[in-house]
Amino acid sequence: MNAPQPVGRHHELVAPAAWRRIDFISDLHLAEDTPRTFAAWRDYLLGTPADAVMILGDLFEAWVGDDARHEGADAIEARGAAVLKQAAAQRNIAFMVGNRDFLLGHAMLEDCGVTALPDPTVLCAFGERALLTHGDAWCTGDVEYQRIRRVVRDPAWQAQALARPLAERRVIARGLRSESERKAAERQAGPRAEWFDVDTATALEWLTETHSHVLVHGHTHRPATEALAPGLLRHVLSDWDLDAVAASRAQVLRWHAGSWTRLSIAAAVAAVA
Numbered sequence: 001m002n003a004p005q006p007v008g009r010h011h012e013l014v015a016p017a018a019w020r021r022i023d024f025i026s027d028l029h030l031a032e033d034t035p036r037t038f039a040a041w042r043d044y045l046l047g048t049p050a051d052a053v054m055i056l057g058d059l060f061e062a063w064v065g066d067d068a069r070h071e072g073a074d075a076i077e078a079r080g081a082a083v084l085k086q087a088a089a090q091r092n093i094a095f096m097v098g099n100r101d102f103l104l105g106h107a108m109l110e111d112c113g114v115t116a117l118p119d120p121t122v123l124c125a126f127g128e129r130a131l132l133t134h135g136d137a138w139c140t141g142d143v144e145y146q147r148i149r150r151v152v153r154d155p156a157w158q159a160q161a162l163a164r165p166l167a168e169r170r171v172i173a174r175g176l177r178s179e180s181e182r183k184a185a186e187r188q189a190g191p192r193a194e195w196f197d198v199d200t201a202t203a204l205e206w207l208t209e210t211h212s213h214v215l216v217h218g219h220t221h222r223p224a225t226e227a228l229a230p231g232l233l234r235h236v237l238s239d240w241d242l243d244a245v246a247a248s249r250a251q252v253l254r255w256h257a258g259s260w261t262r263l264s265i266a267a268a269v270a271a272v273a
Helices: 035-047 066-070 076-088 106-112 143-152 155-162 166-189 200-210 265-270
Strands: 005-007 010-014 021-025 052-056 092-096 121-125 128-133 214-217 224-229 232-236 252-256 259-263
Touching: 010 200, 035 076, 035 265, 052 128, 052 214, 066 076, 066 106, 066 166, 076 092, 076 106, 128 200, 143 155, 200 214, 200 224, 200 232, 252 265, 259 265
Parallel strands: 010 121, 021 052, 052 092, 128 214, 214 232
Antiparallel strands: 005 010, 021 252, 121 128, 224 232, 252 259
16 A cells, blocks of 8 residues: 555545455554453454455554553553554555554554554545544544643654653553543533534535545544535444443444445455445
8 A cells, every 4th residue: 555645734545446345443442451342353354355444543542652562462552563463464454543542653553564544634446535534633622622632742742751661651541541531421421411523614624625525534433424515425433342331332334336334343354245
């Protein structure tokens, strides 16, 4: 797979003519305490008949630096890297960072043979243009998060964070995860459950600027397909959680010969259409 090329404010990736199926997944949030989700992801990634798999962010619940994959073979980072490397030897794998694993860098991707997808990227395939993004940057209504995002995406902040000892970074990541879970529980427990969607005006602006008719994103954990405007379609990817007690969920979005289909993991591996 060629690297996406910069075009104005976005990048563009032209799919080879031989590609017939392209899969999209996001928001798996792989961690030490998600063994079922990890196993399902591994089996899917190694078994899908797709020519390419686009992972649109939050593959890992937290990524504290590419050096973490060398800490031990049983660590989630090492196991995840091993699966990616094995899968990339079989098919094209591309990855876009999300709000949880934004520190996953080129050293990890190059070692695994995975193509980096800048956010946003336009994928040109089957004579069409699909705009890909994780989605967090366009949730403009979440003012507090956007403030934090500007800080943690700054290269100087990231360099300072990665200079800390690995053990210290893990402690910080655990604390941030606990705080995030606490705030999420508070929002859901309030009189009106609060969540932030991608801003429609922002999405339409980007679709118009990139001459795209389809938007694909994750982040919100609310899978759906809807028309944003006449002729402009949005596909929101499913999150994956097969370790939850109350309910399990996971979907693959497949782009095949100009049509879009949502598949279960089993169907995505078995499907030949």
